[in-house]
Amino acid sequence: MSHPLLTARRLWTVLGVLALATLAVAVAALGFGAVPIDLGRALTDASSTDHAILWGHRVPRVLAGLTTGAVLAASGAALQGLLRNALADPFILGVSGGAALGGALVGLTGLAAFVAAPVGGFVGAALALFAVTALAARRDGISPLHILLVGVVVNAFAGSMLMVLQALAGPAAVQRVLLRLMGSLAVDPTEPLALPVVVAASALGLALVMRHARALDLLALGDDGARTVGVDPEALRRRLFWVLSLPIGAVVAATGLIGFVGLIVPHGVRLALGPDHRLLLPASALAGSVFVLLADLAVRWLTGPLGTELPVGVVTTAIGGPLFLWLLRRDARSSA
Amino acid sequence: MTPEATTLAAQGLAHHYGQRAALADVSLTLEPGTVTAIVGPNGAGKSTLLRVLAGLQTASAGAVRVGGQPLESLSPSERARRIAFAGGEPALPFAWTATELVLMARAPHLGRRLFETAADLALARAALADAGAEAFADRPVYELSAGERQRVFIARALCQDTPVLLLDEPTSHQDPAQAVALGALIRRLAAAGRAVACVLHDLTLAARVADRVLILAAGRVAGAGPSVGILNADLLKSVYGAHVTVYPGPPPVIAFGPAAP
Numbered sequence: 304m305s306h307p308l309l310t311a312r313r314l315w316t317v318l319g320v321l322a323l324a325t326l327a328v329a330v331a332a333l334g335f336g337a338v339p340i341d342l343g344r345a346l347t348d349a350s351s352t353d354h355a356i357l358w359g360h361r362v363p364r365v366l367a368g369l370t371t372g373a374v375l376a377a378s379g380a381a382l383q384g385l386l387r388n389a390l391a392d393p394f395i396l397g398v399s400g401g402a403a404l405g406g407a408l409v410g411l412t413g414l415a416a417f418v419a420a421p422v423g424g425f426v427g428a429a430l431a432l433f434a435v436t437a438l439a440a441r442r443d444g445i446s447p448l449h450i451l452l453v454g455v456v457v458n459a460f461a462g463s464m465l466m467v468l469q470a471l472a473g474p475a476a477v478q479r480v481l482l483r484l485m486g487s488l489a490v491d492p493t494e495p496l497a498l499p500v501v502v503a504a505s506a507l508g509l510a511l512v513m514r515h516a517r518a519l520d521l522l523a524l525g526d527d528g529a530r531t532v533g534v535d536p537e538a539l540r541r542r543l544f545w546v547l548s549l550p551i552g553a554v555v556a557a558t559g560l561i562g563f564v565g566l567i568v569p570h571g572v573r574l575a576l577g578p579d580h581r582l583l584l585p586a587s588a589l590a591g592s593v594f595v596l597l598a599d600l601a602v603r604w605l606t607g608p609l610g611t612e613l614p615v616g617v618v619t620t621a622i623g624g625p626l627f628l629w630l631l632r633r634d635a636r637s638s639a
Numbered sequence: 640m641t642p643e644a645t646t647l648a649a650q651g652l653a654h655h656y657g658q659r660a661a662l663a664d665v666s667l668t669l670e671p672g673t674v675t676a677i678v679g680p681n682g683a684g685k686s687t688l689l690r691v692l693a694g695l696q697t698a699s700a701g702a703v704r705v706g707g708q709p710l711e712s713l714s715p716s717e718r719a720r721r722i723a724f725a726g727g728e729p730a731l732p733f734a735w736t737a738t739e740l741v742l743m744a745r746a747p748h749l750g751r752r753l754f755e756t757a758a759d760l761a762l763a764r765a766a767l768a769d770a771g772a773e774a775f776a777d778r779p780v781y782e783l784s785a786g787e788r789q790r791v792f793i794a795r796a797l798c799q800d801t802p803v804l805l806l807d808e809p810t811s812h813q814d815p816a817q818a819v820a821l822g823a824l825i826r827r828l829a830a831a832g833r834a835v836a837c838v839l840h841d842l843t844l845a846a847r848v849a850d851r852v853l854i855l856a857a858g859r860v861a862g863a864g865p866s867v868g869i870l871n872a873d874l875l876k877s878v879y880g881a882h883v884t885v886y887p888g889p890p891p892v893i894a895f896g897p898a899a900p
Contacts, residue, residue: 308738311754387732517753521743524795525729527695532799533716533747578733581753 306577314582321589328596329369333361336603363490363498368599368615369592371488371558372568374505374550376591377584379565380572381512381547384519384580385540386436388447390630392566393428396450397457398548399555399562401431403484404461406556407468411476417496421504421549424556429548431457436544444526486559486616488599501553508550509588515543516580523578561595561616563623568594570630595619645671645706645802647692647722647834652701654687654858661687662698662858669803669834674825676849676866677838680879683855685838686726689807692836693724705803719747725796726807726838728788734779737791741766744798763798769824770794771817786812793821797828804828806837810844822848842893846870854878867891 307313334342338356345353375393382391382398393399405427409419435457439450469481483491490498518539521529526536555561568591569583576582598618606612647669654662661684669675669692677685690696692703694710703710705721713721723744731740741763745755755763767773772790775783780791789812796804806825810818818841825848829835839845845852845866852869854862856878862869870893875883879895886892 306734306736308736308742308760309754314754383732389732517746517749521746523731523733523735524740524743525727527690527724527727528729530695530715531693531719531722531724531796532743533714533719535715573733577739578735579739 306575309577309579309582317576317582318585318589321586321593325369325589325592325596328593328600329365332365332368332596332600333357335600336361337606359492360490364488364599365596366498366502367488367490367558368596370502370505371554371561372564372591372593372595373509373588374554374591375561375564376568376572376594377509377512377588378547378551379591380569380580380583380587381519381543382565383569384522384583385543386445386447386450387522387525388445388450389570390447390451390566390627392563393547393551393555394560394562394565395458395627396432396435396454397461398428398431398435398551399560400458400461401434402428402548402552402555403560404464405430405552407465407481407484410556411468411472415496416491416494417500420497420556421500421553424552424554425504425548426552427461428552428555429545431461432544432548436540483557484559486561486614486619487612488558488595488615489612497557501557504553505550508546508553509584511546512543513584515539516584519543519580519584520578559614559616562620563627564591564594564619566630567623567626570626598622645721645832645834647703647705647803647836649688649692649703650701652688652691652698652703654684654691654696654698660858662691665701665855665858665860667836667853667860667863669836671802671832671834672829673834673850674829674848675834675836675851675853676845677836677853677855678840678842678845679855679861682857684858685855686807687858688855689724689726689805689836689838693722693805694718695724716747719799719801721801722803722805723796723799723801724805724807725793725809726805728785728792731780734781736777737767737772737780737783737794738763738776740780740791741795741798744795744800747799762800763794766794766798767791769797769827771820784812786814786817789813790817790821802833804833804835806835808838808840810839810841818844842870842875843891846888846891846893 340353340356344351345357348354379392383389402424405423406420409423410416435450435453436445438453439445469477518534521532521534522536529536569587572583572587572590576586599615601618602613602615650666652662652665665688677688679685691698742755742759745759767776770790770793772794775787780788793809810821813821822844825835825837849866852866853860861878862874870885872883872885881895882897884894
């Protein structure tokens with residue numbers, strides 16, 4: 304499949320359309336929920352229940368969804384470019400697991416969540432990312448399938464450590480720190496600073512990643528090929544591993560394990576628009592926001608019939624898991 | 640740039656892989672407007688030499704200078720504006736088209752610009768045409784045959800528009816007609832003032848294309864000089880350990896194997 308060459312005009316047109324779509328889904332997500340509200344009244348009448356629901360629940364939840372989707376999808380795209388591996392994703396590589404464990408560990412120290420979650424998540428994500436790539440490194444580079452296996456192990460390790468924490472921590476701490484890791488966009492009203500910190504860390508991280516979009520393109524030439532056009536691949540990987548750990552760590556520690564967004568969104572965007580990271584990174588961010596908001600709308604829609612709210616990660620994994628298997632089979636066939 | 644500013648000169652290069660010496664005391668100069676062929680048996684150190692000249696590998700001894708400046712004193716993008724390298728085509732992740740791949744060579748020239756200009760695109764199209772790759776310019780590179788992919792990567796090196804061009808076995812996947820066409824392209828590039836070095840296994844092609852030939856054997860220079868004199872049967876026989884017949888031509892033909900009865 305072919306696609307037109309990227310120009311400034313094509314970039315801004317595509318991003319404009321995607322931004323409008325994101326806006327439309329965000330407005331729908333603001334209006335829809337367990338309690339029906341009148342958006343007009345919510346915006347004009349500050350004393351109404353509608354106003355309280357909109358600003359107290361819906362806006363934070365939609366902001367969390369926008370941020371989570373953008374970070375997971377764009378960082379998935381960046382990791383895929385950095386590792387030259389279409390199956391890389393923060394969740395599969397164990398980076399999200401590391402971030403969740405780091406966030407929980409720091410959270411149990413009793414620090415306020417708006418400090419504990421992003422700091423712990425950042426350290427956990429960075430440690431997992433460097434550990435996974437170091438363990439998967441061979442003399443001739445990082446083996447694409449080997450790194451997925453190492454990611455499985457790191458994920459399992461992080462998962463078992465989380466269970467240990469759950470067993471040791473008191474019920475109040477489990478409620479406060481660990482349940483949020485199930486993957487939910489519901490924002491804790493007792494932590495008003497948590498969301499702004501996550502949004503700021505995410506915006507900063509994504510902006511820094513996008514500055515390296517063209518260098519990520521050049522990595523497609525292989526490490527030697529990248530060197531011949533003026534990119535130092537090791538330095539780029541090291542720098543972007545740190546940069547990516549910031550938004551991934553903050554988002555995962557705040558909204559938990561929401562799987563496969565970083566895998567299937569960049570894949571779909573690449574199929575539709577081509578592999579150029581100057582477009583792929585921002586387009587994945589917007590499409591990721593749409594995907595997570597739609598998954599969260601599905602959660603809220605299912606809450607009525609099920610009588611309970613599913614974690615949003617259940618929905619993204621239910622869609623993303625089968626798609627991942629399909630990709631794995633397709634890749635195995637094309638490289639055979 | 641003056642000829643001195645674009646000359647690539649290597650002095651006393653040595654390199655080891657573990658205990659094995661891949662290069663020992665190799666010196667050569669690539670002058671603007673000339674083609675230098677690097678030949679020799681498998682494992683002689685040809686590719687290692689080219690990679691050291693390109694700055695992809697650091698020699699354990701000796702120095703490479705371009706325009707009088709040590710290679711390691713140049714920033715990565717400054718080096719990429721002076722030296723282009725093609726050799727070995729990695730499998731590409733994702734569906735990059737041939738034109739997109741060739742445009743990547745403009746990255747060291749972009750400066751602070753985010754996008755390539757129309758002039759960059761024109762250079763990419765011209766490079767694809769020069770390398771005989773325009774017929775599949777818009778196809779994803781992973782769909783192409785080995786020979787087609789090799790020509791796309793050569794076009795990428797051309798599009799980098801550098802005074803020094805290093806090609807590692809540029810004809811290894813080419814049919815005879817394409818190999819001759821690439822030989823003619825290499826001559827044209829030298830005529831336009833570039834300093835070209837290529838590793839070649841086809842000695843007939845080397846004799847027709849190169850001004851100078853460097854023969855490597857076990858990492859050492861076994862012979863160096865104008866191609867007419869240096870590609871002689873006695874030297875080649877001692878280097879390759881096989882019977883060689885040189886038909887002086889023109890055009891010259893260098894044939895391996897027992898002499899015809």
